[in-house]
Amino acid sequence: MSSATLTSTGVVPPGAEAAAPAAVAAPAEETRRARTSAGNPGVWWSGAIAALIWIAVGAVTRFIPNASIGFTEWNLTAEFGTGTALVGGLLLALAVIGPRLGAVAPVRGSGPWLIALAALTAVWQLLTAKYAVLPAPFFAPPQALVEVYLDDYARLADSFWNSLKLLAHGFFLGAAIGFLTGVGMGWSRVVGYWVHPLVRFIGPIPPTALLPLAFFFSPSSYAAAVFLIALATGFPVAVLTWSGVASVNRNYYDVARTMGASEWFLVLRVAIPAALPQVFVGLFMGLGGAFSVLVVAEMMGVKSGLGWYLTWAQGWASYTNMYAALIIMALLCSGLITLLFGVRDRVLSWQKGTLKW
Amino acid sequence: MVSAVIERKREHEAPAADKAGVVGSHIDIRGVSHRFDLKEGPLPVLDDVSLDVKPGEFVALLGPSGCGKSTLLRLVAGLEPPSDGSIRQDGRSITRPDPSRIVVFQDPTLFPWRTVWDNVALGLQARGVLSRERSRVDEALSLVGLSEFAKTHPHQLSGGMAQRVALARAIVNEPSLLVLDEPLGKLDSLTRLAMQSELVSMWQRTGFTVLLVTHDVEEALFLAQRVVVFSERPAKIKADFEVDLPYPRHRGSPRLAELRHHALGLLGLDATW
Ligand SMILES: Nc1ncnc2c1ncn2[C@@H]1O[C@H](COP(=O)(O)OP(=O)(O)OP(=O)(O)O)[C@@H](O)[C@H]1O
Ligand SMILES: [Mg+2]
Numbered sequence: 352m353s354s355a356t357l358t359s360t361g362v363v364p365p366g367a368e369a370a371a372p373a374a375v376a377a378p379a380e381e382t383r384r385a386r387t388s389a390g391n392p393g394v395w396w397s398g399a400i401a402a403l404i405w406i407a408v409g410a411v412t413r414f415i416p417n418a419s420i421g422f423t424e425w426n427l428t429a430e431f432g433t434g435t436a437l438v439g440g441l442l443l444a445l446a447v448i449g450p451r452l453g454a455v456a457p458v459r460g461s462g463p464w465l466i467a468l469a470a471l472t473a474v475w476q477l478l479t480a481k482y483a484v485l486p487a488p489f490f491a492p493p494q495a496l497v498e499v500y501l502d503d504y505a506r507l508a509d510s511f512w513n514s515l516k517l518l519a520h521g522f523f524l525g526a527a528i529g530f531l532t533g534v535g536m537g538w539s540r541v542v543g544y545w546v547h548p549l550v551r552f553i554g555p556i557p558p559t560a561l562l563p564l565a566f567f568f569s570p571s572s573y574a575a576a577v578f579l580i581a582l583a584t585g586f587p588v589a590v591l592t593w594s595g596v597a598s599v600n601r602n603y604y605d606v607a608r609t610m611g612a613s614e615w616f617l618v619l620r621v622a623i624p625a626a627l628p629q630v631f632v633g634l635f636m637g638l639g640g641a642f643s644v645l646v647v648a649e650m651m652g653v654k655s656g657l658g659w660y661l662t663w664a665q666g667w668a669s670y671t672n673m674y675a676a677l678i679i680m681a682l683l684c685s686g687l688i689t690l691l692f693g694v695r696d697r698v699l700s701w702q703k704g705t706l707k708w
Numbered sequence: 709m710v711s712a713v714i715e716r717k718r719e720h721e722a723p724a725a726d727k728a729g730v731v732g733s734h735i736d737i738r739g740v741s742h743r744f745d746l747k748e749g750p751l752p753v754l755d756d757v758s759l760d761v762k763p764g765e766f767v768a769l770l771g772p773s774g775c776g777k778s779t780l781l782r783l784v785a786g787l788e789p790p791s792d793g794s795i796r797q798d799g800r801s802i803t804r805p806d807p808s809r810i811v812v813f814q815d816p817t818l819f820p821w822r823t824v825w826d827n828v829a830l831g832l833q834a835r836g837v838l839s840r841e842r843s844r845v846d847e848a849l850s851l852v853g854l855s856e857f858a859k860t861h862p863h864q865l866s867g868g869m870a871q872r873v874a875l876a877r878a879i880v881n882e883p884s885l886l887v888l889d890e891p892l893g894k895l896d897s898l899t900r901l902a903m904q905s906e907l908v909s910m911w912q913r914t915g916f917t918v919l920l921v922t923h924d925v926e927e928a929l930f931l932a933q934r935v936v937v938f939s940e941r942p943a944k945i946k947a948d949f950e951v952d953l954p955y956p957r958h959r960g961s962p963r964l965a966e967l968r969h970h971a972l973g974l975l976g977l978d979a980t981w
Pocket of ligand 2: 777778889
């Protein structure tokens with residue numbers, strides 16, 4: 352997983368992942384702009400520097416010959432070099448002319464990240480294709496990833512959608528069941544008595560350990576995969592919902608009861624809204640759990656999906672394909688977590704000082 | 709502003725249904741003792757408390773901290789049954805909470821996930837009458853002077869504003885008994901004086917019975933018709949006297965100073981006076 356995130360930073364277009372640090376870097380950028388604005392109005396300096404490095408990356412890729420070891424030959428090397436140089440050129444134009452057109456504001460803060468990404472790509476290029484310090488087939492240069500994306504586009508897209516579908520099925524099922532279980536345990540003494548020991552007993556078992564059971568009892572391998580993901584999601588959601596409901600300030604109930612609230616009102620309008628911050632913590636943990644069992648869930652039976660693709664690529668020792676799929680997987684996970692953060696910020700807008708992703 | 713609200717009310721409703729016609733509850737507390745069963749053994753909190761509150765009467769309860777005043781209010785609200793004795797409202801035994809008896813707790817306990825407006829609407833919503841009575845929420849809010857804050861969330865309010873919202877949330881239910889547990893305790897002294905006068909005029913207009921717990925002797929004397937002084941825990945009634953002054957009262961009146969001396973003496977604080 353960690354290698355996925357590391358590599359992904361080399362390829363991801365700046366807009367996607369650099370959005371978060373942008374907010375942090377922005378103030379420094381602002382002051383610098385204020386200082387330089389007298390001498391040279393409206394050049395986006397960090398963008399310009401990044402552009403120059405990107406052009407340099409292009410030159411390195413194009414003009415340093417690839418190390419030739421055995422039969423390994425990296426296709427698309429020239430094209431990748433031209434492409435990066437072109438991107439650098441466009442970025443340079445944006446950095447110089449953009450500020451006058453007022454088109455830089457949204458990306459201004461990401462300048463330092465663009466520089467870092469360019470530097471990282473250069474190092475990556477040199478270590479793999481140029482000097483083979485990191486040898487094939489275990490490592491691949493960026494142009495090889497581009498090649499995989501171009502050649503295997505259809506299969507990767509298909510895998511992406513199937514993984515998304517599987518995750519959505521499992522996550523929503525698990526979250527719903529976990530939520531209801533948690534509310535039941537927190538609210539009803541009887542439900543708590545019977546379900547709490549079960550949750551304590553079954554919950555801590557890693558869902559993947561139940562793989563054989565899941566496949567034996569489920570009607571189809573897809574259902575088994577959904578079951579595993581639902582299990583990984585449901586346990587943290589149930590536990591945190593339960594603790595959220597159980598720790599609601601008793602005075603809220605007193606206030607509502609003196610005003611004539613029914614049991615249902617107390618559950619739906621007092622206990623659940625009061626527990627929601629905890630429920631979201633559970634949902635985040637559940638989503639993490641769902642990611643971690645995705646590969647295993649797709650290992651058996653399922654015929655498409657990113658986890659399946661990873662296993663398949665490893666089976667053929669085509670590690671370049673594996674890296675390509677890992678990057679997509681990292682993007683998928685990061686995107687879904689961003690989405691969940693967005694939902695939380697909307698639902699819990701009444702809270703002060705919530706953490707931004 | 710307040711009179712404007714009343715004007716509006718008159719226009720909307722037939723004269724017979726005038727809300728000024730709420731009849732205050734008669735509360736009869738008879739021989740009530742209460743104890744909490746703790747691990748270390750029983751903790752007696754109330755000891756044979758008997759108190760008869762006439763319909764529409766304004767009674768203040770004074771007593772040392774931790775003596776059991778809040779506990780007595782919880783029993784009257786019906787949130788807990790007393791260990792011994794009986795509490796009746798208009799002759800019927802109090803067994804559970806009822807919207808005719810509304811409590812404003814020591815802590816405002818607003819629901820942080822609801823806006824100010826939605827907090828005030830809580831009781832009406834809980835009883836399923838909100839869609840018919842929305843205008844009452846607006847009236848209650850303007851009564852406590854917070855109409856502009858209808859859409860804010862509680863964490864954006866000052867302590868005093870939060871306490872006023874709690875008051876609006878209570879009176880919107882038009883209770884026949886209003887139970888107030890130090891409702892003005894957190895207000896700054898200026899807002900506090902203004903709210904005291906507001907409370908009196910609200911009480912005079914509507915006619916509900918009021919049970920008010922306070923630490924502030926002057927507040928008790930300025931507001932209430934009758935003051936009940938409790939002893940240290942377990943609380944016993946130590947004194948029960950009338951405040952024989954007409955409304956509106958004047959804080960500087962010599963009779964008030966006299967009664968204050970008397971009350972402080974009962975609380976064992978006359979040496980400092
Ligand atoms: N739920 C409870 N369980 C156990 N003990 C309690 C409980 N509620 C109150 N007590 C105890 O009962 C005593 C009286 O509490 P209470 O809240 O009625 O005091 P009070 O007179 O309202 O004090 P204050 O003026 O400081 O608010 C206290 O000693 C308190 O510790
Ligand atoms: Mg108290």
